[in-house]
Amino acid sequence: MHELSIAQIGERLRSGEISSERLTRHFLDRIEAFDARLNSLITVTADSALEQARRADERLSAGDAGPLTGVPIIHKDIFCTRGVRTSCGSRMLDNFISPYDATVVERFDRAGAVCLGKANMDEFAMGSSNETSYYGPVRNPWDVERVPGGSSGGSAASVAARLAAGATGTDTGGSIRQPAALCGITGLKPTYGRVSRWGMIAFASSLDQGGPLARSAEDCALMLCAMAGHDASDSTSAQREVPDYPAELGRSLAGLKIGLPREYFAEGIDPGVVETIFAALEVIKGLGAEVVDISLPNAPLAVPAYYVVAPAECSSNLARFDGVRYGYRCENPRDLHDLYVRSRSEGFGDEVKRRIMIGTYALSSGYYDAYYLKAQQIRRLISDDFEKAFETVDVVAGPTSPTTAFRLGERVDDPITMYLSDVNTIAANLAGLPAVSMPAGFSERLPVGMQMIGNYFAEAKLLGVAHQYQQHTDWHLGVPPGFE
């Protein structure tokens, strides 16, 4: 049952062949049997999951079911879930029982999905390996000595290990796509504004975007239908109709122009990754697409600009964690200043503190122009590069990550090497463009992901390309050894 896609699960639930309760129990059993190896979940919500499953079964018998009714998923622990701990991977929110649901959570609830639990993640979404979590690192099911990627490492690992049919994640610099690539699954970062950020704990407000992780593009399309759409509670949410994503998957790739930026194949990219990507592109060419060389001249500036913008916005967003109204409070504060300083210093981990400090510096008087403003100008240049590229190509492709999954502990002492894991994903966040990562093969038995970036609101086109590719390949169907 865990080998089924969301689409297949939906069919079998609606035909009565399986019940959501039985399916949910099956996934909960798998979580119990396998998650100790992975640490992909911070909270398992078994009782409420079974209750949701029973309600879903009622809807299914009454004929009042949609494609996600009864389907078991996991929410990244960055999405507020009413009555359930929402920790954001941090000691700061270890005691935070959210009084409300994020819009994304509410939408899945309304669709009748079953929430199995909250996925582990890098603390406050800051990381590319899921090693900064207060709850310990997540392990990659393809090799448990290696990282699953981050920050949505728990979401990716749990889907790859078939502990859930799908999971939600968030992506600020690559945090859906990079773990999807390292874990051999499909992940989509929608256009900025496509998915509501209400109840999605903020890291960098002009970059954050929630999205689906699942085994296939088709499954991501089903999830995106529930997640996407305007929300009055999020003033950055786009007033734009949501297409019927699954209906748009069938378009042929004949005539599709794929741009391959030479900057995405710069040094530091694993030769095994390059080989796999080129082989994947051959398959896509065989389906009628044309691959064209392009240049994104400002691409090398994306990571530096990001590591000013994101920390700056994070320093502002994380100012709310002060030990006063919710979350961690230090013991016996001497005075208000001590309350703030100790609650924050004890509640936050090292990477979070580092980023808050960089951000504080970049925004401080005398440095704002040289750092933050400059970074926002570079952001414009990067965006303009894509605008120019999309005049001649439909999508921009390349490896999602320059390497396959690295070993746990390998990069923790070297923040900049860690930051460079996101070299290919960051630009899409800066520009606000949608991007998908799809499994494209293996290099030395570790998954390789291929990324495609599309123009604004082109999620249907991206998922369509991925879907067609997945009709002719089976990389997305692989189960990590030991997790069958």
Add this chain to the structure above:
Amino acid sequence: MALSPEDVRKIAELARLSVDEAEIPGYVRSLSDILDFVRQMNDADTSGVIPMAHPLPMSQPLRPDVVTETDQRDAFQAISPRVDRGHFLVPRVIE
């Protein structure tokens, strides 16, 4: 460009974070490394480029000035560290 230990202390204070004296060299190193890294931005000529704060061509949407929120103070304060009769309690601020 190296930050000084004093710079690190000042930044920490602005951010309301405490840094032990023993941790200062580590922060000086890692923050200076990151700042060196991001200074690659200076390779780009950005004269006349309009800063991009936000990917979408939008301005703040407005709504009618009508009360829509309900009083959920009890729910929100149920999880507070210290509350009393609707107030959040903190150490004495005014002498």
